[in-house]
Amino acid sequence: MNILGLSSPISNHPAACLYRDGRLVAAVEEARLIRFEQAAHMAPLKAIDHVLSEGGITLDDVDVFAVGHEGPHGSFARVIGEFLRGRIPLTKRDIEREVLYYLHHVVLWRGTKGRLIADGAKLHRVRHHLAHAASAFLLSDFEEANIISLDGRGGFESGILAVGRGARIEILASIPLSSSWGHMVEEVTARMGFRPDRDETKVMALAAYGEGDVFPFVDWRMPFPRIIPKAFREFIDAMPQRQPGDPLTDEHRNIAASLQGTLESAVLLMNRYLEHRTGLRNLCLAGKIAMNCTMNGVLFRGPYTDRIFVQPASSDSGTALGAAAWVHTRLTGRRPEGPFDHAYWGPSYTNEQILDALRKTRIKNHDRCDDICAVTARLLAENHVVGWFQGRMEWGARALGARSILANPAEADMRNRVSRDVKWREMWRPFASSIQAEHLGEYLEDPYRSPFMLHTFHARKDRIDRIESAVHVDGTCRPHGVERHTNPRYWQLLEEFRKLTGIPVLLNTSFNVKDQPIVNTPLEAIATFCSCGLEYLAIGDYLVWK
Known part of the structure; x- marks a missing residue:
């Protein structure tokens, strides 16, 4: 059974995913594919095309369309009902806003349904926050x-x-x-x-x-x-x-x-x-x-x-995943197959596609490496800042070693360098870290498994000097615990860096600059590399330099 999970077009974070017989095939957010920082109130058309392509099917092969939101009519009726019962104190301005929201929802949904869903019997709607809840619990x-x-x-x-x-x-x-x-x-x-x-x-x-x-x-x-x-x-x-x-x-x-x-x-x-x-x-x-x-x-x-x-895509994009998981569970009586232990569900690119992009951009300084992890680790140990583009793109807002900018966390001024020269962002903001999962306890107090970079922990005081550019002013650290079986190439990069420095940790931030989405394609990665202060780009098996 093919279930296409969709967030509603009224959402600020449209996305799509595909489940086949209870197993997740692909999941991606629309904004990543159309190069918008946020794709509010848009149907996830590019995202749908991608997940169907990953599954090798077309819209005609979809058995169920699962949407993570109530319909506009039912939702509006519930809001007005709550108001009439005295449970929601709506002012005149609130009522006007709700009417406009309802009309906007109607227009967006009619356009989306008309383009995608010919057979209304295939449509399953899931209460918005139930879809959120399912995306977390069922996975x-x-x-x-x-x-x-x-x-x-x-x-x-x-x-x-x-x-x-x-x-x-x-x-x-x-x-x-x-x-x-x-x-x-x-x-x-x-x-x-x-x-x-x-x-x-x-x-x-x-x-x-x-x-x-x-x-x-x-x-x-x-x-x-x-x-x-x-x-x-x-x-x-x-x-x-x-x-x-x-x-x-x-x-x-x-x-x-x-x-x-x-x-x-x-x-x-x-x-x-x-x-x-x-x-x-x-x-x-x-x-x-x-x-x-x-x-x-x-x-x-x-x-x-x-x-x-x-759940790593906890914003409204996650309702696509939750709606599909919930409908699968309702129809089969079983939870989706797991474990959901990584976020690498987006597009990927071959070395041949990467080389084609390098040729199109006329980049001269590049070389194919026999061991990209060892080469990149040496550059990081020498305090260079490197763009890292590998494998399938992450699902959710965090860069987890597929579309990342990496640096040496032990270098005291590295946070300022990356903020000022590469990311063009506020100097007071902290950076996250990637740590080999088996070494979390050496650097953090009472750590817990953190595959999605969505928890903070207190850094151990006796180790702060070794990762100081990845520790916030309050002594906390936001780690990505890298497990060898979910991302072996990224784990190996950390291992090579550990061999050189004794530190199994890298400063990790998303591969983008201010007000831009995280890169998706090789061309986007090369363009971002050329336009900011990145010194090297490790893209597939290729190393690119300026």
């Missing part, structure tokens, strides 16, 4: 787990608290739009002069430089905290609007710290509610809020969780 290795899904909005709600057991998911609580934690993060992000739904990770990083109490517009009473809509609106309206490019002050740093602290405290209490209600200590996270790796680290170290799983 985890937990037989039972608590589930938290939170984002700005999804249909008629902004999140759910649920429990998964076997092939079932039971929703225990719905988080209304009026208490949207994702909306809180977006609004504060915008007031601080950053782009909502894009720059939340900047605010998360800035929080480490400030101090602040939790926000005053939260009702902390049990069973779990909720945002007070009127108090929240008054707070936001009173916040000064910073303009992009204006200096960041201590006030901004303290607001960022308050935002992070409020979010962590609220989600920790949601976790407590679930643990007390179900008795379970496994936790699955999805939705855009699950991209907050600092919060995920707090949850893991908290008193209510022993093990944690975060």
